[in-house]
Amino acid sequence: MDMNKEQIRLLRPGEFEAAAELADRVFRDAEHKSMGDAFPNAFSPALQQSYGAFADGKLVSFVGFVPSVIRIGEAELNVYSIGAVCTDPEYRGRGYVGTILDMIREHSRRAQAPLILVSGNRGIYERFGCRKFGALTSFNADQQSLDKLSAATDGEETYRPFDRADWFALRKLSRSRNVGYEQSIWDLAAAIYAEPTASNSKLKHRVWVAERDGAPVAFVVLAVAGDIAPLGKPRVIEWAGDAAAAVRLAVYGARAEGAESLQFAVPWQDAGMEAVLAEAGCPAVPGKLTGTVAIVDAGELLRQLTSYLKRKDEAALSRLQLSTNEDGRHFAEWDGVSMELQPEELISLLFDPVRIESAVHGPAAEAANRLFPVPLPLPSGLNFV
Known part of the structure; x- marks a missing residue:
């Protein structure tokens, strides 16, 4: 590469380590999990979807770009997600990210992915066509609410930590959702291990399973405090299966992990979970889904x-x-x-x-x-x- 020439393009397999190092300098401190470990698909030499800008012989700007399939009823929707967007402070203001977003728009069209989800809501994304979207209700189950939810069990369920023999059950429960990301066993395992959202707040994943008559009926992925001081409060990252059982399971798991409160983010279509939390008197705040979306x-x-x-x-x-x-x-x-x-x-x-x-x-x-x-x-x- 010409040391003085600027290039903006898809990253090549040997360049993702430098991308993760750049993202860590921008977003992480020494206690955080590396961005490369927390967001493996954005830094994947196998997928090779993410873009970078090069100047003076080095990577100076990065945009993570990840393909997924969302299932909505019988429909399958091709989507891309944008995240881990960063630029070396010495090279900001040169328009690298804006140029990459233009390239990403064309990339999405060629890939027949009509929707792009973006983790941020900065002005540059608004110019790209991104807007806030959807609706969710954020519930914060405090100590009193946790007590009430714990007492609401019908006695038919048993709760236990995830077992290494549970992967088929987790995948089956994941597939039972009418709306959700396509997740294979490998996808679930990799994402649970990576802790993408949880690691931002220095939290750790814990997975719990609810059973009736020995059969799994729900699972939850919790983000809870680990060995280092957390930056956020315990929360439910993902769940599937029976909504009421999932709520009770989340509360049981959170308390077993020593949590004194638990946050739930419930999209509008998950009316069953919303009803359970509302009946328990959990403080609720309406809002939009996280991030923004653009229609390509x-x-x-x-x-x-x-x-x-x-x-x-x-x-x-x-x-x-x-x-x-x-x-x-x-x-x-x-x-x-x-x-x-x-x-x-x-x-x-x-x-x-x-x-x-x-x-x-x-x-x-x-x-x-x-x-x-x-x-x-x-x-x-x-x-x-």
Whole structure:
């Protein structure tokens, strides 16, 4: 490489170690787990999806870029996640990340991944088309709430730590979710070991399993304090299976780990878990899903969601078209009438239970109410980037 020449491109296998070192300098201290260990897919020489900028013969800017599949009912949605975005302080202000985001948009189109999830919400992402999205309720179960939840057991469940023979059961429970990331046994094992969200707060993963009649009915992944002073409070990272059992299991596991409180982040579609926590009187704060989202290709997004939306209202779906032109402008067409939508309008239309005012109106809006919102899994779970 010319020592004075700037290059912006996909990283090559031998360059990911330098990327992890750069990310650690920007985001971590000596007690943190390395970013390369916590976010292995962003620093993966096997995937080779992440981008970097090189100057003066070294990597000076990095954008982690990770492909995933989200299952929504029968639909499979190709998505990319952006995270671990960092630039050497001496090289900031040169537009590297903005250039990489432009390259990522084209990369996503070629990969037929119409949706990009971003862990941040900075202005540069807003210019990229990212907006806050969806809805969740954050519950903080204090000591009194934990007591009430502990007393709510029906006595039919037993709770125990994860056993090394549980991987098939965990994968089966994961697959039982109507909305969730595609997770193989290997995916689950790697993500639980990596501790992506937990490691940001210097917390550790603990996995617990609930059984009835000897059969697993729920599992939870908890982030709890380990051997070093934590930066955050204990929380539920991921769960699957029976919602009420999962809540009781989380409380049992948290208390076994010495936690005096426990945080839950519950997306709007997980009404069963929300009801259990609300009934226990857990303090609740409504908000959006973590991070932001950008729609790269609205037409491809609608196509990939077709099998899910058909079950909601096939007639309405047949009269709706979405598209994104080469300039990144989004359009909705209803019975031949085209309406341009700003990024926030389209994102809110598709994913928000309570929508902002949109250019979609009249019969088209009535149809949209029958088709949308589309549920998405919590981005800050095991698949956080």
